[in-house]
Amino acid sequence: MFEIVFLGTSASAPSVHRGLTAQAILAGEYRFLIDCGEGTQRQILRSGIGFKRLNRILLTHPHLDHILGLGGLMSTFARWESIEEVEIWGGRATLDRVSALLYGVVLDFERLPIAIHMYDLKPGTIIETKDFSVSTFPVTHRGPGCFGFTFQEKARRPFLVDKADALGVPVGPERGRLVSGQDVTLKDGTVVTPEMVLGAETPGVKFVYVGDTGRTDNIRQYVQDAHTLVIESTFLDTEAEQARAFGHITAREAATLAAECNVQSLILNHVSRRYRERDIVEEARRTFPEAYVARDYDHFVMRRGKPVEKLSAEAKQASEAYAVAEERAGEDEK
Numbered sequence: 001m002f003e004i005v006f007l008g009t010s011a012s013a014p015s016v017h018r019g020l021t022a023q024a025i026l027a028g029e030y031r032f033l034i035d036c037g038e039g040t041q042r043q044i045l046r047s048g049i050g051f052k053r054l055n056r057i058l059l060t061h062p063h064l065d066h067i068l069g070l071g072g073l074m075s076t077f078a079r080w081e082s083i084e085e086v087e088i089w090g091g092r093a094t095l096d097r098v099s100a101l102l103y104g105v106v107l108d109f110e111r112l113p114i115a116i117h118m119y120d121l122k123p124g125t126i127i128e129t130k131d132f133s134v135s136t137f138p139v140t141h142r143g144p145g146c147f148g149f150t151f152q153e154k155a156r157r158p159f160l161v162d163k164a165d166a167l168g169v170p171v172g173p174e175r176g177r178l179v180s181g182q183d184v185t186l187k188d189g190t191v192v193t194p195e196m197v198l199g200a201e202t203p204g205v206k207f208v209y210v211g212d213t214g215r216t217d218n219i220r221q222y223v224q225d226a227h228t229l230v231i232e233s234t235f236l237d238t239e240a241e242q243a244r245a246f247g248h249i250t251a252r253e254a255a256t257l258a259a260e261c262n263v264q265s266l267i268l269n270h271v272s273r274r275y276r277e278r279d280i281v282e283e284a285r286r287t288f289p290e291a292y293v294a295r296d297y298d299h300f301v302m303r304r305g306k307p308v309e310k311l312s313a314e315a316k317q318a319s320e321a322y323a324v325a326e327e328r329a330g331e332d333e334k
């Protein structure tokens with residue numbers, strides 16, 4: 001299961017209702033921040049998810065509307081005893097600009113109380129855990145070093161409780177051993193194998209995040225069969241020429257990509273102040289009905305075998321992510 005909390009959904013400059021690009025990705029005990037536009041730290045606080053463990057930062061490209069918030073965020077982290085290490089992933093050009101911002105302006109290098117690790121992105125897998133992997137692929141925007149990210153949950157075989165009960169497998173460590181692939185011998189001498197209690201393999205969620213991009217033809221292989229695709233939608237089709245000139249795409253192009261690559265759900269962000277949200281939704285839905293335009297603080301959950309779900313305000317309060325944040329909010333005040 002992956003979750004995404006949109007912290008800022010506006011392109012190039014903020015609007016009254018939309019902050020600059022940033023989103024938190026929640027993946028079990030891991031949390032990632034994708035991009036960090038100006039004002040992100042306040043958006044994090046207002047969203048309720050809190051700063052804790054939000055120290056893996058993935059950057060799509062070096063434009064200021066995607067990185068300027070790192071100055072403020074790192075300044076806060078640097079005074080924060082609980083965050084000792086921060087990982088920043090980006091293309092070379094992005095890291096150069098981030099380094100200039102952090103070390104040239106924001107942080108006093110001599111007394112830096114946190115370790116900042118910067119990783120130069122290359123296409124391929126960058127993080128692998130027992131439950132999921134994160135990989136990156138090149139995207140064409142203005143300038144070099146622009147990347148998209150794929151979060152791939154691992155395939156899993158469900159444990160069939162009914163079958164285990166029927167076979168007399170006791171509740172306890174025996175079941176854990178079966179899940180991990182080992183045979184179990186019951187008290188009466190019966191041998192139970194994993195084959196007998198595990199169901200058919202179900203593929204994990206594939207979640208693809210594409211930041212600013214001027215092309216869709218060269219990312220199709222990465223987007224193919226995604227459970228959810230989040231992608232920019234800076235222009236409408238009436239301004240397709242301008243989109244081309246600035247290295248962006250239109251809502252219709254984003255929708256066409258989703259439709260042609262067997263994507264289940266499409267969420268558009270990085271939208272321009274010049275348009276009404278409903279015009280963007282309408283243009284996208286003409287080609288791809290399962291299209292949404294993200295608003296700041298929208299929280300979507302992606303579960304295997306289920307369509308993407310947008311959490312209501314009540315569900316957000318009940319969700320574990322917020323419970324953890326709240327429980328820790330007390331500590332954060334110290």
Ligand SMILES: [Zn+2]
Binds near residue numbers: 065212
């Ligand atoms: Zn941008």
Ligand SMILES: [Zn+2]
Binds near residue numbers: 061063142212
């Ligand atoms: Zn850009």
